[in-house]
Amino acid sequence: MSNSSIRHEVNNDVLDAIDYCYDQGWTDGLPVVPPEASRVEAFLQMEGRPPETVIAHHPATKIDLTLQGAAVNAVMAGCLPEYFPVVVAAFEAMAKKPFNFHGSTASTGGSAPLLVVSGPIIDEIGMNAGVNLFGPGNRANATIGRAVRLIILNIFRMTPGIADKSTQGNPGKYSFCIAERADKTPWQCLNEELGYPTEVSSVTVFAGGGFVNVENHGGRSAEAVLETIADAMANCGCISIGQSAVILSPEHAEIIANSSFSKSAVKEFLFEHASRSEDMLRRLGKFSAREYALQEREACHRGLSADDILLVVGGGDAGGHSSFIPSWSRTRASMMQSEAIGVCIDC
Amino acid sequence: MQLIDPTATSPTQHHQLAPRLTELRALRIGLLCNGKANARSLLLKTAELFRLHDQCEIDPDIVFKNNASAPAEDGVIAELATRSDFMITANGD
Numbered sequence: 001m002s003n004s005s006i007r008h009e010v011n012n013d014v015l016d017a018i019d020y021c022y023d024q025g026w027t028d029g030l031p032v033v034p035p036e037a038s039r040v041e042a043f044l045q046m047e048g049r050p051p052e053t054v055i056a057h058h059p060a061t062k063i064d065l066t067l068q069g070a071a072v073n074a075v076m077a078g079c080l081p082e083y084f085p086v087v088v089a090a091f092e093a094m095a096k097k098p099f100n101f102h103g104s105t106a107s108t109g110g111s112a113p114l115l116v117v118s119g120p121i122i123d124e125i126g127m128n129a130g131v132n133l134f135g136p137g138n139r140a141n142a143t144i145g146r147a148v149r150l151i152i153l154n155i156f157r158m159t160p161g162i163a164d165k166s167t168q169g170n171p172g173k174y175s176f177c178i179a180e181r182a183d184k185t186p187w188q189c190l191n192e193e194l195g196y197p198t199e200v201s202s203v204t205v206f207a208g209g210g211f212v213n214v215e216n217h218g219g220r221s222a223e224a225v226l227e228t229i230a231d232a233m234a235n236c237g238c239i240s241i242g243q244s245a246v247i248l249s250p251e252h253a254e255i256i257a258n259s260s261f262s263k264s265a266v267k268e269f270l271f272e273h274a275s276r277s278e279d280m281l282r283r284l285g286k287f288s289a290r291e292y293a294l295q296e297r298e299a300c301h302r303g304l305s306a307d308d309i310l311l312v313v314g315g316g317d318a319g320g321h322s323s324f325i326p327s328w329s330r331t332r333a334s335m336m337q338s339e340a341i342g343v344c345i346d347c
Numbered sequence: 348m349q350l351i352d353p354t355a356t357s358p359t360q361h362h363q364l365a366p367r368l369t370e371l372r373a374l375r376i377g378l379l380c381n382g383k384a385n386a387r388s389l390l391l392k393t394a395e396l397f398r399l400h401d402q403c404e405i406d407p408d409i410v411f412k413n414n415a416s417a418p419a420e421d422g423v424i425a426e427l428a429t430r431s432d433f434m435i436t437a438n439g440d
Contacts (some may be wrong), residue, residue, distance in 0.1 A: 006352035017348055026353050035351045059418075061357045072353040103416025154353045288384065290411070331382070333414045 002069040002155070004051075010034070021076070028149055028174060032076035043071035046081040047088060055088055056095035058156045060102040061163075065091055069155045070147075076154075077147035082125050083140050085342035086203055087147045090115050093205045093339035100334040104207035105158045108165050111328030112172030113148055114208040114245060116312055118190035119201025121341055122179040129181035131316030133247070134211060134323070145175030170210055178314055184250035185313040186257035193263070194338050206245050206310060206336040207328040209238060216252070217320040222259035225252045225322075226266065230273035232324045233302045236284055239276055241291045242327030243308040243336055246270065249315045249322045267306035274302040291331055302326075310336060368433055371401040377431030378406060379424070381415040390437040397435075406431050 010020045017034035021027055033039070044051050044067060051068035058065075067088065074087050094101050094113060104111045122129055128138035136142060158164045166173070182189050191202040212235070216228040229252075233244055248256070256266060281287035281300050292300050303309065315321065328334060368374070376394050380386045387409065397403040410427055412419050427434055 001358055002355045003352040008350040008352060010348050010350060012348050014348075017350065020350070034348065035353055037349050037351055040351050062360060063355045063357050065355075069353070069355055072351045076353055100414065100417055103414070107416060150353070155355045157355070157357065290382075331414070333416055 001063070002066045004066070004068045004072055007037070026076065026150075026154055028146065028153060030174070032150070033078050035072045035075045039075045040068070040071045042081045043074055043079070043084045044068065046084050047071070056091040056101070058101060060106070061157055063156055065151060065155050070151055073150040073154055074143075074147040077150050078139065078143040079147050080125075080139070080143075083144050083147075086115070086117060086121065086125070086144050087151075089203045089339040089341040090144075090148055090205055091151065093203060093337040096337045098335040099205060099207065099337045100329070104328055104334050105152055105156065106163055106165060107328060108167045109209065109328045109330075110166035110168055110170040110173070111207045111209065111334075112170045112176045114172065114206045114325055115145060115148065115177040116180060116190065116204045116206065116245070116310065117144075117177070117201065117341070118180040118182075118194075118204070118312070119196070119341070120199060121201035122182070127179035129179035129314050133178050133181075133315045134176075141177050141179065142175050145172075145177030148177070149173055149175065170208075172208060172211065176208065178247070180312045181250065181314045184253055184317075186253055187263035190310075190312050196340055200343055201341040202338050203341055204310065204336055204338040206243070206325070207334040208245060208325040209328050210325070212238075212324045212326070214322045214324055215320060216322075219320075220255065222256040222261045222266075223269070225255055225320075226261075226269045227273055229322055229324060230270050233270060233274035233326070234276050236276060236280070236286065238326040239274075239281070239286070239300065239302050240327070240330040241294060241302075241304055241332065242329045242334075243303055243310070244270075244274075244327065245310040245325040245336075246312075247315065247323045247325075248311065248313045249319055250313060250317055251320050252322045253313045263311060264306065267309045267311055270309055270311075271301060271303060271306040275299040304332075371397065371403060371433075373402050373404070374432035375404045375406055375430070377427040377434040378409040379419060379427060379434055379436040380409050380411045381437065382411045382413065383415050386415075386437045390435060393435055393437065
């Protein structure tokens with residue numbers, strides 16, 4: 001049950017209010033914007049639905065996330081009201097059962113929900129799809145991702161060391177939100193690939209592990225670049241039958257597209273080449289007969305098929321640096337989910 | 348300045364323990380495994396203790412959950428209950 005009916009009177013000094021938020025245990029370790037009532041109201045007006053509308057439910061704590069609870073935490077994260085529909089859509093996606101909201105927020109694996117935003121909202125709210133994609137500097141990317149974490153902490157009570165048992169955590173647990181770079185995408189953008197009209201934006205949530213940089217400045221063919229990425233995807237520290245997120249840098253995307261690879265061909269190539277031998281995985285204690293039997297293949301591949309790879313383009317113009325993010329789940333315990341932003345497709 | 352509380356309280360959940368067994372001797376044990384790599388070993392070793400100390404019979408048909416971090420699929424527990432007197436479940440990371 002949301003405690004948003006509870007009001008806390010503090011004096012009018014903003015620094016005192018920030019300290020008050022620390023004292024209450026409401027932060028992620030960084031200072032928050034004090035959740036003053038009028039700011040919260042502006043977020044709810046942006047959404048339009050009643051504040052008590054439930055948008056997500058935590059299966060273990062049985063706590064519901066209401067729009068009001070989400071708005072309070074989005075204010076604290078530093079969001080602007082126009083960012084709020086992205087936060088809401090992200091939780092509506094995470095609330096879908098296959099995402100496994102409880103496991104991905106509690107596990108020793110240290111998962112962080114990666115948000116990949118696609119469509120016109122990126123420019124409308126000023127998200128960064130370019131240089132320093134995963135890094136600091138853009139308010140929308142940083143605060144939307146941070147709002148997700150504050151909601152997980154404050155609403156769902158996934159407190160580190162108590163309900164969140166991450167062994168080492170993940171820097172993405174502060175904020176993990178990127179935008180797709182449409183102008184450098186040689187194929188269909190993600191929102192269209194998901195079946196949404198071009199004008200409808202989407203957010204895809206993926207319970208991700210740590211960020212893996214994939215560097216290749218010498219490869220001049222699609223095969224050279226993709227083999228490098230596939231090798232990272234199959235590294236013995238994270239190979240599993242779980243899903244993958246691959247973010248191609250514009251340079252790599254151009255090389256690949258110049259070789260006439262379609263998007264589906266890229267995924268097929270990555271799936272076929274992201275593999276290790278059964279012998280190797282057995283030697284390392286990482287072979288699971290029950291899981292790899294699902295692939296019906298000789299070698300052990302990452303994922304179960306090419307469809308398990310989320311492929312988008314993002315980052316700055318210069319640099320042969322793409323990235324791979326493995327799934328938190330070593331099995332099929334969490335599947336990425338998507339949701340339209342700010343519109344109800346089924347209504 | 349008036350701040351809105353950003354937290355939530357977990358609703359009260361009324362969980363009841365299953366009735367306690369008064370006697371373990373010669374009962375049949377069902378095994379529910381979360382599917383992780385070491386869970387099967389832990390389950391079998393635990394069940395073996397009951398076999399040695401209480402002459403329990405171990406149901407050889409271990410049930411594996413498809414998802415270690417989610418509840419057992421619908422009907423799995425009920426089905427296991429029909430062929431065992433008590434059940435052991437294990438997490439093994």
